[in-house]
Amino acid sequence: xxxxxxxxxxxRRGLIFVLSSPSxxxxxxxxxxxxxxxxxxxxxxxxxxRPKRAGETEGVDYNFVDDKTFERMxxxxxxxxxxxxxxxxxxxxxxxxETALQAGTDVLFDIDWQGTQQLATDENxxxxxVSVFILPPSTExxxxxxxxxxxxxxxxxxxxxxxxxxxxxxFLEYAYIIVNEDIDQSxxxxxxxxxxxxxxxxxxxxxxxxxxxxxxxD
Amino acid sequence: xxxxxxxxxxxRRGLIFVLSSPSxxxxxxxxxxxxxxxxxxxxxxxxxxRPKRAGETEGVDYNFVDDKTFERMxxxxxxxxxxxxxxxxxxxxxxxxETALQAGTDVLFDIDWQGTQQLATDENxxxxxVSVFILPPSTExxxxxxxxxxxxxxxxxxxxxxxxxxxxxxFLEYAYIIVNEDIDQSxxxxxxxxxxxxxxxxxxxxxxxxxxxxxxxD
Numbered sequence: 001x002x003x004x005x006x007x008x009x010x011x012r013r014g015l016i017f018v019l020s021s022p023s024x025x026x027x028x029x030x031x032x033x034x035x036x037x038x039x040x041x042x043x044x045x046x047x048x049x050r051p052k053r054a055g056e057t058e059g060v061d062y063n064f065v066d067d068k069t070f071e072r073m074x075x076x077x078x079x080x081x082x083x084x085x086x087x088x089x090x091x092x093x094x095x096x097x098e099t100a101l102q103a104g105t106d107v108l109f110d111i112d113w114q115g116t117q118q119l120a121t122d123e124n125x126x127x128x129x130v131s132v133f134i135l136p137p138s139t140e141x142x143x144x145x146x147x148x149x150x151x152x153x154x155x156x157x158x159x160x161x162x163x164x165x166x167x168x169x170x171f172l173e174y175a176y177i178i179v180n181e182d183i184d185q186s187x188x189x190x191x192x193x194x195x196x197x198x199x200x201x202x203x204x205x206x207x208x209x210x211x212x213x214x215x216x217x218d
Numbered sequence: 219x220x221x222x223x224x225x226x227x228x229x230r231r232g233l234i235f236v237l238s239s240p241s242x243x244x245x246x247x248x249x250x251x252x253x254x255x256x257x258x259x260x261x262x263x264x265x266x267x268r269p270k271r272a273g274e275t276e277g278v279d280y281n282f283v284d285d286k287t288f289e290r291m292x293x294x295x296x297x298x299x300x301x302x303x304x305x306x307x308x309x310x311x312x313x314x315x316e317t318a319l320q321a322g323t324d325v326l327f328d329i330d331w332q333g334t335q336q337l338a339t340d341e342n343x344x345x346x347x348v349s350v351f352i353l354p355p356s357t358e359x360x361x362x363x364x365x366x367x368x369x370x371x372x373x374x375x376x377x378x379x380x381x382x383x384x385x386x387x388x389f390l391e392y393a394y395i396i397v398n399e400d401i402d403q404s405x406x407x408x409x410x411x412x413x414x415x416x417x418x419x420x421x422x423x424x425x426x427x428x429x430x431x432x433x434x435x436d
Contacts, residue, residue: 009355009397133419137227139432165433176417177425179227189417196414199394199407201351207395214357215383 010206014101015197016125017041018109018116018174019190021134022164024145026180030134031110033187038194041106044097047073050088063093080125081111081118101128106194113170120173130197132190133174137181228424232319233415234343235259236327236334236392237408239352240382242363244398248352249328251405256412259324262315265291268306281311298343299329299336319346324412331388338391348415350408351392355399 021027035041047063049070058064065073070089073079082091092109100107109115119129136142146160171177176193180186201207239245253259265281267288276282283291288307291297300309310327318325327333337347354360364378389395394411398404419425 135429135432139434142432168429168433171429172419174419177419177422178417192410192413193417195410199396199411201390201392201395204395211353211386211389214353214360215386216357
């Protein structure tokens with residue numbers, strides 16, 4: 001528990017904290033910093049059918065499953081959101097997220113607009129959702145970050161820019177928006193959004209009884 | 219301008235930041251600290267028909283007017299919210315608040331649940347409203363704060379407790395809730411709510427054009 005955010009008087013339901021952005025806008029760095037600084041936030045671990053890469057750990061980076069298992073999980077509505085990207089399936093299992101939320105732990109999601117739409121329209125999870133979109137400060141900055149990632153052919157970079165443009169076209173579907181010019185400032189802003197949302201009246205559990213007690217009413 | 223919260227890429231409409239609480243919960247101290255720490259927040263100055271007290275300054279503490287002027291202003295819908303308390307009228311003039319919001323300045327309101335309801339249902343101001351309710355940690359604490367205020371007769375204290383109970387019964391009408399046990403922690407929480415709300419997508423002006431520019435679309 002993050003002592004700073006502990007409210008001993010009543011419980012709190014955790015929230016689903018979604019960060020989306022075009023790749024190259026700094027989302028991964030911001031996520032890592034948030035997880036490092038905030039003791040009450042955990043990362044959602046996705047399930048995927050893509051092969052494990054060197055250095056990845058089962059259950060930490062991903063849950064690696066075969067196509068059959070993924071199909072069975074999809075049919076059983078075990079995913080909060082799932083997508084098919086570059087020939088592989090990715091999905092977020094529902095059960096561990098629900099367990100975390102009930103325990104008052106907040107869950108960080110690093111997903112795109114398609115995943116966010118699935119979460120936002122989920123009949124059980126929509127009220128828990130807090131969505132933040134991170135924008136780059138300029139096209140030049142975005143291009144330079146996409147180029148510096150690897151020495152990729154121009155065509156690949158152009159494809160990434162087109163994907164970034166498509167992602168950014170969905171900015172209005174997010175409750176909050178951040179322009180990531182300075183990483184420390186952006187982390188502070190995202191942390192304020194998270195901390196503020198933790199104080200939402202609708203997330204507190206047992207508040208009615210607490211206030212009745214204050215008022216001297218049984 | 220609070221540099222911390224400056225977003226140079228597009229404008230932002232200010233927000234109406236309402237703090238309500240039963241008296242004795244620490245709201246005045248929290249308000250004073252917020253105003254001291256935050257350069258982009260100003261206090262709304264109310265208009266009242268009650269006589270000026272020693273030490274009060276016209277235009278800073280209140281705008282002091284006579285009954286006739288107040289009635290004329292009410293009839294002209296010049297108030298965002300107004301109330302009749304202990305024989306005197308109090309009201310918030312609409313024009314200076316609208317000017318501040320358009321300039322991107324946030325306005326702090328220290329009002330009760332009745333004033334908050336009027337703001338929340340105002341056809342122009344409802345979207346700008348961010349409301350926070352501050353609770354005391356316990357009835358004992360509330361009683362002791364109400365008693366230590368002045369050496370008032372028991373009847374007056376009982377009346378204040380009844381008023382506090384009535385105020386607290388409206389907690390669910392507020393978007394955010396804080397239990398004020400430690401003043402520094404409470405100020406930090408309220409500041410996080412304010413900072414978080416400043417990043418709301420819906421408050422940004424010119425965001426569409428900025429994103430179109432990033433996407434390379436005219």
